[in-house]
């Protein structure tokens with residue numbers, strides 16, 4: 001419009017052409033627009049000044065936009081390949097330190113650089129000493145996967161805060177956390193899809209930040225959502241094998257179980273149907289090889305995604321919620337498949353299912369933005385669920401009178417002053433929790449809360465015979481209280497998880513948002529409601 005308004009009439013055409021070519025230089029859509037305008041303007045196609053245009057492919061007609069688009073496609077493809085490779089010329093990179101350190105500066109440093117601080121100060125920055133120890137261990141270990149103090153923030157939202165762990169070959173590491181804890185972001189960071197704000201990830205000692213293409217060769221990813229196309233299961237595997245540059249597609253995963261520690265299940269799977277593609281065997285999809293992926297059941301779709309992740313026999317396998325949406329039976333089959341394919345590689349599994357983490361994970365990491373606890377499920381139970389859970393059933397159940405239930409509760413309070421009795425009792429059944437260390441303390445009925453604290457404080461670490469004392473008391477009073485059965489169990493991983501997130505005051509993302517709404521908007525709404533009501 002500016003050209004048409006202000007340019008001399010005889011120069012309008014040439015000025016418009018110059019403007020078109022200049023804009024099209026940096027915008028591919030500008031080329032398409034120019035081609036479209038030419039199509040709608042017959043004079044532009046047929047005339048070249050006062051003469052007839054030689055042909056439509058002339059540089060001033062369609063030739064210009066086509067040439068520009070070709071050059072732009074090549075440049076953008078080159079940029080994409082360069083960006084995806086993660087390569088940075090030396091002059092653009094900051095100082096590279098392959099060795100990562102705990103306690104890096106929070107100022108979003110791309111290296112895991114160590115600030116000179118005392119060990120106590122360093123340790124206090126981590127949720128507990130096991131988390132700190134893992135962050136230190138991951139510096140020098142030879143694990144196939146090393147996640148070094150990785151962080152990611154989206155604006156003000158710090159989604160992942162200095163998470164550090166290592167996964168050696170043959171180990172399954174289960175990453176647990178409530179909704180919005182940053183599990184999928186952590187997987188994205190390990191994959192190299194999300195650029196970290198700080199820290200680094202090393203796959204077979206290759207940095208996902210600085211050698212992304214090389215590091216990615218070592219990983220296979222089974223994403224949270226199945227991305228299926230209109231192809232059969234077999235065609236999917238062939239397609240992804242070619243995309244990954246795998247030549248021997250048919251026997252690609254022949255060596256899935258080459259490790260001497262390979263499980264018997266794994267070896268059996270490989271023996272069966274030796275002529276089938278081994279990925280098919282490994283994930284147990286042989287029967288559905290020619291079925292359209294969209295027609296597979298949810299469980300088999302997950303297996304196909306796992307099969308795709310196994311293409312190329314990666315040494316690090318990332319499984320994001322591997323059994324989500326599966327029924328109990330399919331879940332167990334998936335677990336067997338996962339443990340079969342885990343031998344000889346490092347497997348990171350994110351899950352909401354504590355049962356799954358317990359069943360599969362050699363080690364478990366519980367995170368909510370930062371790592372809150374790490375260890376085997378047994379060590380976590382010992383550390384964070386150090387209590388016995390007792391379930392009593394009265395012999396008159398389900399018709400036990402309230403008086404008898406009150407008598408049992410009274411007995412519990414006298415014998416286990418620090419026990420927590422569940423408020424609700426179901427048809428003559430009572431559940432209570434006794435802290436392990438104090439299971440053997442006897443107190444009188446009149447003991448005040450201070451007395452109880454005193455009793456707890458007086459327990460020494462050697463006072464660990466709580467379980468025998470607990471059984472002795474239950475056995476002695478069993479008949480007197482009219483108990484039919486009783487069961488004593490240790491904390492489940494569910495209880496451990498709740499204890500840990502409770503201790504760190506972690507809430508689910510939606511709940512947090514709801515609380516924020518209550519704080520600001522909620523208060524305003526309440527005030528408006530009150531004002532309207534008063535009026």
Ligand SMILES: Nc1ncnc2c1ncn2[C@@H]1O[C@H](COP(=O)(O)OP(=O)(O)OP(=O)(O)O)[C@@H](O)[C@H]1O
Pocket residue numbers: 154157159177178179180181182183184185186509
């Ligand atoms: N692309 C993004 N842009 C902005 N914020 C994001 C983005 N991706 C994730 N987040 C935020 O990061 C936090 C962690 O999200 P993430 O999806 O990693 O959690 P999660 O543990 O995988 O949750 P879930 O178990 O529900 O899948 C959330 O607060 C989320 O809103």
